[in-house]
Amino acid sequence: MKRRLAAAALALLLTFSLTACGGENTPPEIKGVQDQTVQAGTEFDALSGVSVEDAQEGDLTAKLVIDATPSIDFTGGKAVIEQAGEYELVYTVTDKGGLTAESYATLTVTRQTGDAAVYKQFDFSAPQTVDDHGWTAQISGGADASGELKQGAYVFDIKTSGGNDADIQLVKSGLPLKAAEYRIAAYAKATQETSATIQAGGQNAEVTIGTGIAPLELDFTSTGAGSTDVILNLGQSPAGNIITIDKIEIFEISGKETKTPVYTGGPELTVTAGDGASAQANGGTVEISGYPTDGGVWSIKTDIGLPGVSIEAGEKYYYSFSLKAQNAQSGECLVESASQADANRVNFNSFAAGAGETVTVTSTFTAEQAVADPVIRLQIGAPSDGVTSNQIQISDVQFGTVSGHLKTVKTIDAFTPFGRTTANAENPDQPWETFNGTDEGAEGVGTIWTENGKFFYRIDQGGVTDWHNKLICGYSGNPLTLEGDSYYTVEITVKADKNVSCGFFLNTLGGWDPRISETLDITTQEQTFSFTTTDTFITDMDFEMLFQFGSEQTAQLGSVTIEISNVTIYQMPVM
Numbered sequence: 001m002k003r004r005l006a007a008a009a010l011a012l013l014l015t016f017s018l019t020a021c022g023g024e025n026t027p028p029e030i031k032g033v034q035d036q037t038v039q040a041g042t043e044f045d046a047l048s049g050v051s052v053e054d055a056q057e058g059d060l061t062a063k064l065v066i067d068a069t070p071s072i073d074f075t076g077g078k079a080v081i082e083q084a085g086e087y088e089l090v091y092t093v094t095d096k097g098g099l100t101a102e103s104y105a106t107l108t109v110t111r112q113t114g115d116a117a118v119y120k121q122f123d124f125s126a127p128q129t130v131d132d133h134g135w136t137a138q139i140s141g142g143a144d145a146s147g148e149l150k151q152g153a154y155v156f157d158i159k160t161s162g163g164n165d166a167d168i169q170l171v172k173s174g175l176p177l178k179a180a181e182y183r184i185a186a187y188a189k190a191t192q193e194t195s196a197t198i199q200a201g202g203q204n205a206e207v208t209i210g211t212g213i214a215p216l217e218l219d220f221t222s223t224g225a226g227s228t229d230v231i232l233n234l235g236q237s238p239a240g241n242i243i244t245i246d247k248i249e250i251f252e253i254s255g256k257e258t259k260t261p262v263y264t265g266g267p268e269l270t271v272t273a274g275d276g277a278s279a280q281a282n283g284g285t286v287e288i289s290g291y292p293t294d295g296g297v298w299s300i301k302t303d304i305g306l307p308g309v310s311i312e313a314g315e316k317y318y319y320s321f322s323l324k325a326q327n328a329q330s331g332e333c334l335v336e337s338a339s340q341a342d343a344n345r346v347n348f349n350s351f352a353a354g355a356g357e358t359v360t361v362t363s364t365f366t367a368e369q370a371v372a373d374p375v376i377r378l379q380i381g382a383p384s385d386g387v388t389s390n391q392i393q394i395s396d397v398q399f400g401t402v403s404g405h406l407k408t409v410k411t412i413d414a415f416t417p418f419g420r421t422t423a424n425a426e427n428p429d430q431p432w433e434t435f436n437g438t439d440e441g442a443e444g445v446g447t448i449w450t451e452n453g454k455f456f457y458r459i460d461q462g463g464v465t466d467w468h469n470k471l472i473c474g475y476s477g478n479p480l481t482l483e484g485d486s487y488y489t490v491e492i493t494v495k496a497d498k499n500v501s502c503g504f505f506l507n508t509l510g511g512w513d514p515r516i517s518e519t520l521d522i523t524t525q526e527q528t529f530s531f532t533t534t535d536t537f538i539t540d541m542d543f544e545m546l547f548q549f550g551s552e553q554t555a556q557l558g559s560v561t562i563e564i565s566n567v568t569i570y571q572m573p574v575m
Contacts, residue, residue, distance in 0.1 A: 025303070028054040030064070033091050037108040037534055040084045044107065047077030052093050052101070065092045068107070085503075109533045112575045113487055118560045119571035120480075122473075123429070124564075125453035128417035133173050135248070141167035143235060151418065152416045152447030152458065158237045165197055167235035170245065172413075175230050177201070177222040180254040184230055185215040187248070187438070187445050187459065190250040192241045199231040209234075209243060212558070213445050213460040215438075228532055246416040247436075259318055262402035268305035269394065275299040277381055281498045286392040291383040297332055299381030302392075306399050306458040311335075311346060311371040316402040319376055320362035325353045326391040330464040330552065331380035333361055338373045346371055350442055352464050352555075364402060384552050412439060416448050421473065431478040437468030437550065444468030444550055455458045455564040459500075459549060462557055466503055468550030473567070479509050479542035486573045488533050490516065490545070493566035494524040500560050502549040506533065509542040520547070524563060536574060 030048040037575060040554060054059040064077075067090045072079050081087070087107040094100045130149045137147025137154070141162030147170060154170060161168060171185075184200055190209045198205045201220030209216065216232070230250075234243055269281035275295025278287040281302070290298035304321065311317060319335065330352035337344035347365040376399070379391065418424045419433030434457065437444030444463030448471065449456050456469045474480030482488055499522065506516035515533045547562075554560070 005222040011311070024056075025095070025097040025099060026055050028052050028057075028060050028093050028095050028129070030091050030093060030099045030101050030103040033089075033103040033105050035106045035108070037110060037532070038081070039110050040082055040112050041080065043078055043080050044109075045078050046074060046089065046091075046107075048372060050091065054095050056097070057476065058470065059094055060093050060095060063093050066090070066166065067092070073218055081107075081109050084109045099353075106435055108218060110487060110534060111536065113572035115537075116165050116570040116572045117488060118568060119482075119488065120569040122408040122432075122455070122567045124450045124455045126450075128450055129423045130417050131422055132175075132415065133413035133421075134247075136170040136171055136173075138171055138224075139167070140169075141235075143167040149415050150449070151451070151456070152414075152449035154245070154415055156234055156237075156241075156243040156245075158234070158239065158241045158243065160239045161235050161237050163235070165233040166231075167236045169234065169569050170232040172248075174227045175200070175250070177224075177226045177228055178252075178254070179224050180222055180252050182220050182253070183249075183251040184218045185249040186232055187213055187246045187460075188232075188243060189213040190237070190241055190243045192238050194234075194237040194241060194243070195461055196236060197233040199229070199233065201228045202435055213244075213246060215249075215533050244460075245415075246445055247412055249438075250411040250413070252409040252411075253406065254409075254450065255405045257402050257404035257406040259400055259402055261398050263306050263309050263397070263399040265397060267394045267397050268307065270303040270305065272301045272303075273299065273381075274445045275381070284394050286378075286394070288380070288382070288390040288392070288519070291388065292381050295381055297379045297382040300379070302336060302378040302380060302394075304376040304378070304394065305338075306374050306376065309374055309399060311367045311374050313367055313370045316366045317346075317400065318362070318364040318402050319397075319399045320360060321376070321393045321397040322358055322393075323351065323353055323361055324358040324393045324395075325355065327387045328355050328384035328394055329353050329387070329390055330382060330384065331378055331382065332465075334377045334379065335363075335365070335371075335374055336377055337371050340377045342507055343516075344369065344371050346374075350465050352443065382552070385556065417450060418448060420477065426478050428478065428481075431474045431480055433472050433475060434473060435467070435470040437465070453565075455567075457547075457562045457564070459554065459557075459560050462554035462560070463550040464552050464555050466548035469554060470549070471547035471562075473545035474484055474509060474543055476509065480545060482537075482569075483571065484539045484541065486571050489530055489570040489572070490532075491528060491530045491566065491568045491570065492520070492564065493526060493528045494520070494522055494562060494564045495524060496522045496560055496562045497524065498560045499523050500549060500554060500557060500562065501551070502547045504529075504531070505544075505546040505548070507544050507546055508533075509544050515543075526565070528566070 019056040038044045089105045091103040098461045143162035144160040145158040164283035203220040205218040207216040271281045273279040276293035278290040279526040301526045333349040349363045351361045353359045445461040446459040504518045505514040507514040516531045
């Protein structure tokens with residue numbers, strides 16, 4: 001009998017031991033831990049909304065231990081913190097089986113402030129003067145049409161055309177010329193596809209205006225000083241058409257440069273993948289079998305080797321290569337050190353290729369620093385929607401030096417009420433402007449205007465990178481200035497005609513040090529977003545508010561219009 005009791009006790013002990021050793025036991029789960037902000041001198045409850053659940057023991061919240069760096073004296077999970085700053089919190093709990101769970105959060109303690117007061121509230125109701133930059137609409141013959149500046153663009157409402165190409169025109173008279181190559185690029189779209197022509201410098205170009213925004217281009221050469229009229233002939237348009245011209249770019253290219261290759265040939269590829277991604281090089285092909293589960297564009301890097309090449313500071317270089325993707329792929333293209341990465345970077349570029357499309361990726365740059373081990377580095381860890389794998393072929397790599405000087409002067413005639421080249425350029429009450437990726441040779445077209453007391457930003461073409469479509473408040477010459485020794489809350493009331501997201505940043509002007517970094521998920525229903533800074537600054541500082549809309553998702557939306565009815569900045573001075 002004693003033997004049976006001993007055996008039973010031993011079996012029971014073994015069962016408990018197996019459970020304690022982890023055969024069936026699972027660690028507790030801490031829920032509700034998140035970053036928080038409180039004001040100095042007020043009570044902080046570290047346990048508010050926090051709980052611990054254990055599959056074997058149930059509620060273990062009472063066992064939760066909270067540590068802080070710098071140290072905080074908690075009583076029952078509560079504390080009054082007098083010193084402003086950031087505190088790193090560690091939540092720890094251990095079950096009877098010896099299994100431990102941890103969770104982390106940052107507590108930001110701000111200085112005591114007075115009541116919030118309106119610091120700046122933007123008034124979008126005042127009438128705005130729009131500069132036509134010398135462009136005029138001319139309607140003649142039998143055409144029944146109008147051309148006027150509205151909604152940040154030149155808009156032609158064509159009820160009937162006159163049947164003659166020149167009956168409906170947009171004209172810039174007397175464009176000054178010198179001995180140079182010229183390019184005219186007018187970004188236009190129409191409700192119905194139509195033919196048109198561009199005239200300048202004794203040249204004509206037949207173009208098509210489609211329903212999506214795209215540049216209408218004409219190249220010509222001037223042999224010396226003079227002038228020319230630039231004319232867009234729109235008289236071939238069908239009746240009932242509306243043609244919108246967002247902006248017109250004029251390129252003046254003078255001088256001569258010579259490109260001398262120092263490396264040509266097939267690519268020498270090296271691929272690294274992290275954050276759950278899987279990719280490898282196979283000859284001149286990058287094979288991506290899985291994109292990152294938690295990462296970004298940097299999670300898959302492909303280095304195009306440049307054996308025997310070194311880069312000298314102050315010298316001018318170029319590169320080009322062909323890229324073909326099995327599925328849609330975009331990414332960043334960098335020239336930087338193989339070993340030091342962005343600490344030794346001399347060029348930043350981007351690219352996008354549709355499924356099965358071959359694109360040429362090219363750039364010319366002057367190196368600001370020397371690079372002993374340069375590579376052309378592709379960062380391709382951000383997949384297009386629905387893409388789970390890819391094959392990217394790279395060929396015809398060329399890298400070399402550039403001698404001589406090719407000077408390009410680019411003039412952008414945009415028809416917006418705000419920005420550096422407008423009547424509001426130095427108006428501190430309206431320091432708004434928009435930036436398009438196409439302003440720097442990338443993707444993205446958009447325009448801004450005010451109407452009925454509201455501010456509108458229409459994206460006519462989305463770019464795949466955040467800065468390709470950017471709404472800006474505050475720029476060099478007309479900054480958004482905030483006073484020192486204060487906290488600020490930015491309140492934005494906004495909606496859009498399609499769901500769209502953007503990054504929102506309150507950034508110091510002239511560098512990258514955002515004091516607010518958030519995401520706006522804008523819907524067709526009006527919402528009010530509110531964000532507060534978590535630190536102060538000693539003196540008055542100049543800032544820019546950035547709304548960066550470029551993304552793969554935005555690029556697929558087509559035209560989208562964002563409507564902002566309120567932007568208010570509140571100030572809370574430190575006591």
